[in-house]
Amino acid sequence: MDGQxxxxxxxxxxxxxxxxxxxxxxxxxxxxxxxxxxxxxxxSAVLDNADRVVAGVPLTDAxxxxxxxxKMLYSILKNEQPSFKxxxxxxxxxxxxxxxxTFHVLPLDPDQSDAGLLVIFEDVTRFGFFEQNLLxxxxxxSLVRGALAHANAELDKRVEQRTxxxxxxxxxxxxxxxxxxxxxxxxxxxxxTTDLHVALRTIAQQAKIQLRVDLxxxxxxxxxxxxxxxxxxxxxxxxxxxxxxxRLGETLIGRAALERRMLVFPDLTANVAALPQADKWAQIxxxxxxxxxxxxxxxxxxxxxxxxxxxxxxPDQEWLDFLETIAGQAAMAIDSIKVFEDLQRSNYExxxxxxxxxxxxSHALDLRDKETKDHTSRVTETTIMLARMAGMTEAEIMHVKxxxxxxxxxxxxxxxxxxxxxxxLTSEEWDIMHKHPIYAYExxxxxxxxxxxxxxxxxxxxxxxxxxYPRGLKGEEIPLAARLFAVVDVWDALCSDRPYRxxxxxxxxxxxxxxxxxxxxxxxxxxxFLNAVTEVINNFED
Amino acid sequence: MTTIQKKICxxxxxxxxxxxxxxxxxxxxxxxxxxxxxxxxxxxxxxxRSYGEMNLLVWDLAGGSGFExxxxxxxxxxxxxxxICDLTRYETLTACENYARQIRILNPGVQxxxxxNKVDMTKERVxxxxxxLAALSVFGERTFFLTxxxxxxRVEDAFNHLAExxxxxx
Numbered sequence: 001m002d003g004q005x006x007x008x009x010x011x012x013x014x015x016x017x018x019x020x021x022x023x024x025x026x027x028x029x030x031x032x033x034x035x036x037x038x039x040x041x042x043x044s045a046v047l048d049n050a051d052r053v054v055a056g057v058p059l060t061d062a063x064x065x066x067x068x069x070x071k072m073l074y075s076i077l078k079n080e081q082p083s084f085k086x087x088x089x090x091x092x093x094x095x096x097x098x099x100x101x102t103f104h105v106l107p108l109d110p111d112q113s114d115a116g117l118l119v120i121f122e123d124v125t126r127f128g129f130f131e132q133n134l135l136x137x138x139x140x141x142s143l144v145r146g147a148l149a150h151a152n153a154e155l156d157k158r159v160e161q162r163t164x165x166x167x168x169x170x171x172x173x174x175x176x177x178x179x180x181x182x183x184x185x186x187x188x189x190x191x192x193t194t195d196l197h198v199a200l201r202t203i204a205q206q207a208k209i210q211l212r213v214d215l216x217x218x219x220x221x222x223x224x225x226x227x228x229x230x231x232x233x234x235x236x237x238x239x240x241x242x243x244x245x246x247r248l249g250e251t252l253i254g255r256a257a258l259e260r261r262m263l264v265f266p267d268l269t270a271n272v273a274a275l276p277q278a279d280k281w282a283q284i285x286x287x288x289x290x291x292x293x294x295x296x297x298x299x300x301x302x303x304x305x306x307x308x309x310x311x312x313x314x315p316d317q318e319w320l321d322f323l324e325t326i327a328g329q330a331a332m333a334i335d336s337i338k339v340f341e342d343l344q345r346s347n348y349e350x351x352x353x354x355x356x357x358x359x360x361x362s363h364a365l366d367l368r369d370k371e372t373k374d375h376t377s378r379v380t381e382t383t384i385m386l387a388r389m390a391g392m393t394e395a396e397i398m399h400v401k402x403x404x405x406x407x408x409x410x411x412x413x414x415x416x417x418x419x420x421x422x423x424x425l426t427s428e429e430w431d432i433m434h435k436h437p438i439y440a441y442e443x444x445x446x447x448x449x450x451x452x453x454x455x456x457x458x459x460x461x462x463x464x465x466x467x468x469y470p471r472g473l474k475g476e477e478i479p480l481a482a483r484l485f486a487v488v489d490v491w492d493a494l495c496s497d498r499p500y501r502x503x504x505x506x507x508x509x510x511x512x513x514x515x516x517x518x519x520x521x522x523x524x525x526x527x528x529f530l531n532a533v534t535e536v537i538n539n540f541e542d
Numbered sequence: 543m544t545t546i547q548k549k550i551c552x553x554x555x556x557x558x559x560x561x562x563x564x565x566x567x568x569x570x571x572x573x574x575x576x577x578x579x580x581x582x583x584x585x586x587x588x589x590x591r592s593y594g595e596m597n598l599l600v601w602d603l604a605g606g607s608g609f610e611x612x613x614x615x616x617x618x619x620x621x622x623x624x625x626i627c628d629l630t631r632y633e634t635l636t637a638c639e640n641y642a643r644q645i646r647i648l649n650p651g652v653q654x655x656x657x658x659n660k661v662d663m664t665k666e667r668v669x670x671x672x673x674x675l676a677a678l679s680v681f682g683e684r685t686f687f688l689t690x691x692x693x694x695x696r697v698e699d700a701f702n703h704l705a706e707x708x709x710x711x712x
Contacts, residue, residue, distance in 0.1 A: 065584055067599055068549035068619025086615060088581025088604075100581060128580055135604070136578040139556045143576075146631060150668075 016040070024123035032077055032114040034059045034070070046101070046121045048093060059119070065089055065103060076105055079113050088128050100128025172318070179322050182206035183329065190333040194340050199333045200232045207307070207326045208234050211319060215285060215308035217241055218330055219253060221301050228253055228304055235308075240281035251279050253304045256292030260301065262324075265290040267312075282308065289313045293327040297335035305330050354449060355402070362405040369411055369419065375492055380404035382488045382536055383456075383481070389528055390480060400481045403456030407485060410440030410457060434469045437461055455479035460486050465519045475522075483522040487513060487529045490520070491536065506537055544594035548708055549601060549619055553641035554626035555634040556605030559659040562691035563626065564602045567701050572692050579604045582616050589705055596705055606637070617645050622653040622704045627674075629658045629688070630666040635677050642681055653707040656686040657700050662693050 019025060026046035029037040036057050044050035053062040059073070060066045065086055066073065075081045084105040091099045102122045109115035189202035204216045215235040219228040228246040236242070249258035256263045269288050282290060287308040295303040305327045315323075362376045383404045387397050411419055414436055418429045425433060440457035444450045459473060459482035466474030491513060497503040504512070510533065517526040529536065552560040561579050565571055568585045582603050589596040603616050617623075625642050627635040638656065645652050656678045658669055674686050687700040 064586065064599060067547060068621075069615075070619070072615075072618055084615065086582075087613070090579070090581055090583035132578060132580040135556075135580055139578045139605075140576070143557050146633070150631075 026121045028053060028059075028119045028121070029108065030059050030117040030119055032116060034073055034077075034117075036062060037116065043121070046123050048091060048099065059117075063103070073105060073117065076107055077114055077117055079107055079110065082106075082110075088124060088131070090128075098125070098128070099123065100125045175318070179210050182210045183325060186326070186329045186333075190329065190336060194337060194344075196334065196337040196341075197231060199337060200330060201234075203326060203330050203333060204232045204234050207305070207323075210322060211307065211326075213307045213309045213313070214311075215241075215287065215306075217306040217308075218295075218303060219246065219306065220303045220334065221248070221257060221295075228257060231303075236285060238281075238284050240284040251276070252282060252290050253292050253306050256294045257301050257304050260294050260296060262294070262327075263290075263292045265292075286310050291323065293323060295327055295331035295334060297331040302331055302334040302338075351398075358402050358405050358450075361409065365406075365408055365411065369408060375496065376405060376407075379407070379485065379488045379492050382492070383485045385532060385535060386484045386488065386525070386528055387481065389532060390484065390525075392480070396481075399452040400456065400484075402450060402453035403481055404485055406440070406444065406450070406453065407456045407460050407489070408436065408440075409443060410436030410438065412443065413439030434461070437470045455481040456485045458482075460489060462486070463520045464522050468520075478522070480525075483525045484528075487521050487525055488536075490516075491529070506533075545597055546595075547597040547599065548621040548705075549599045550622040550624065550704060550708075551601045551603055551617055551620045551645065552624050552626060553603060553617075553638075553645060554605055555628070555631075555637045557631075558605060558626045558628040558634050559691045560605060560624075560626055561602050563624070563657070563659065563689065563697055563700075564600055566691045566694055566697045568600065570694075572694075574692075582613075587701070589702070591705075591709070596709070598701070598705065606641075614644075614648055617648050620645060620649050620652055622655070622708045624655050624657055624700060624704060626657045626659050627669060627677075629660050629669045630663050632668050632673070635669050635673060638677055639680060646681075651711070653704060653711075654681060654683060655700055655704040655707065656683060658686060658688045659691060661688040661695060662690040 016027070020027075020040060020042050024046060026040045026043040028039045028043070031037050036053060036055050036059060038055055039050075039053055043053055047053055049062075060070065069084070069086075072081065072084050076084055086103040089101045089103065091101060093099055100123070102124050104120040104122065106118045106120070107115065108118050183206075186199075186203045186206055189199045193199050200218045204218055207213075208216045213235075215233070217233040217236070218231055220231050221228055226248045228248065230242050233241055246254050248254050252263065252265060266289055268282055268290060285308060287310060289309045289312060291307040293305040293307075294301055295305055305323075307323070366376050380401055384397055384401055387400045392400065414433060418425065418432055421429070437458050437460070441454060444454050444457060456479075458470075459479050462468035462471065462473040462478040462482060463486075464475060464478070464483070466472050468478075491509055494504045494509045494512065495506065510530065513521065513526055513529065517523045552564065554560055556578060557576065561577070561583070562572060564583070564585050565573065568587045579602060582601055585600045585602065587598045587600060589598055601616060601620065603613070623642070623645050625638045627638050635658075642654055642656075646654075656674065658674050661667075671688075674688075675684070678684070678686055685703070687696045687703070689696045689700055691697060
């Protein structure tokens with residue numbers, strides 16, 4: 001058979017058969033009413049429901065995939081659209097596997113409208129699986145990437161949050177540290193001074209820095225007058241606050257004291273007109289915000305801590321806590337320093353009472369001993385003068401004074417018959433007489449505040465060379481106060497008139513004292529005495 | 543007995559759970575394994591209605607990625623669509639707007655119902671109710687469903703709601 005005998009129709013049929021086999025294609029002819037006219041013989045190889053795809057059945061009944069696409073099908077039938085394709089339709093097979101199909105819809109005759117449709121069914125399962133595999137991997141990768149990005153973003157967010165928390169915590173710690181340092185400085189100020197003004201100024205300064213306010217004032221409560229008086233004010237622009245008399249219960253400050261609670265005035269500028277006359281100073285100071293904190297110590301109002309700011313304040317709890325702590329310190333400072341002042345005053349009064357008592361005893365002794373007029377006061381003053389020259393402290397000198405005033409208190413234990421005897425004393429009587437330093441020791445030692453003053457009453461008859469009494473102390477074993485007093489006592493005795501002799505001249509006494517240097521007296525004390533002799537003589541003559 | 547036949551599409555990014563929702567709705571089952579859909583899978587579900595039956599042809603379309611558009615040919619003739627986002631992936635909510643816009647252009651009368659799926663994954667959830675409301679307000683919608691294909695939570699409700707909307711044409 002030659003090629004001419006093979007008709008075009010046969011060629012087309014053969015071509016369709018071969019193409020179908022090679023490419024897994026099947027086809028159907030559809031008429032203008034969208035009903036199937038004929039299908040290719042191999043339709044069952046491509047479509048699993050080929051039994052329903054038969055001549056006479058509407059296309060949409062045979063193939064649900066076309067439901068909803070009728071409009072498109074008609075437009076192809078009318079040659080208004082060149083073609084229509086539904087790609088990769090998933091069809092589950094009875095064995096559970098998937099088959100991917102593509103439906104091509106074309107006009108049967110592109111040159112004639114309503115000639116019918118050619119529907120080609122293509123099994124693209126091989127490509128479908130390949131594509132599914134790729135898509136699966138791409139999507140899984142995207143999901144993992146998305147999850148990773150989400151996790152990273154979450155991590156970044158947490159790191160950012162944590163960093164912010166750490167920065168905030170650091171700032172808070174620094175702030176707390178600064179505030180602790182401020183409180184410590186306040187403690188030092190309170191402990192290191194007895195000057196209330198100094199302590200409160202330190203507290204006010206620290207409060208102003210740490211609380212970042214424009215004005216700080218501390219007022220003391222004058223309880224007899226029931227008024228509050230400014231003792232410290234920092235950051236004021238005028239003298240208004242200093243000159244305002246603040247009565248308890250009146251003004252922003254007085255109310256806090258009376259009500260014994262912190263009062264906050266968050267916006268004074270909004271209520272300027274309503275401010276009472278007594279509070280006009282706050283307006284003069286241009287204050288917008290005020291805090292009045294009562295200072296309470298041991299249950300008593302001792303003052304008010306007042307804070308003012310010329311701009312809005314937004315305090316947090318820590319700020320308020322610090323304010324309360326500062327107020328507590330200020331109250332403690334006022335209370336403790338006042339207690340100290342009271343104690344100091346009592347001490348002064350007690351010391352004064354002691355001294356007057358001692359002076360009284362001393363005078364009584366002079367009267368009994370028939371001592372020369374003002375002997376005790378003279379030797380006391382001269383001994384004090386020498387003690388200062390010798391470099392003794394004022395506290396030591398106080399004991400020197402008491403010791404000098406009571407130097408012969410031991411004579412209280414000597415019977416009058418011996419002490420007041422006009423004649424020479426016998427050896428036994430001298431023995432008794434020499435006991436008066438021991439009596440002094442026994443009398444004064446039990447009195448605690450006079451114990452440090454014992455050096456002179458107990459040791460003023462000791463001699464530098466060790467021949468004195470009562471213990472025969474030698475050299476620097478003898479307390480300095482007693483060594484000083486010994487020279488002064490001899491000087492005053494020799495210069496004074498006695499019933500049995502006239503007082504010696506100053507020159508003679510000085511010669512005598514020089515002669516006793518190193519035997520009776522400490523040579524350095526003698527030198528000191530001679531250096532001060534002009535004043536000593538003046539003292540004696542006075 | 544009246545039977546009507548309607549095509550509905552499930553639209554949303556890949557992995558939001560479209561196929562799982564169809565499995566849950568049509569077959570009442572759930573499979574944890576993720577299998578990407580290539581092309582389209584058409585399922586049928588008959589809903590009992592007061593007037594008879596609604597033969598619902600459910601087109602489960604391959605999910606896009608981000609702003610990739612789905613094939614227009616699949617969407618043609620759709621009477622309704624479920625626009626689905628994954629509550630654990632915020633970007634899938636953003637993509638919903640594109641899918642909704644795309645199907646509205648092809649089928650101006652299409653009825654839309656929005657779903658936030660995987661509501662059972664509470665710890666991983668990043669899309670809030672207000673996010674959902676903001677997204678669907680663009681389309682004049684105020685109703686959405688928080689569903690779980692895994693537990694079946696509100697899946698049936700969502701499909702039924704879409705069916706009702708199609709019937710009412712609102």
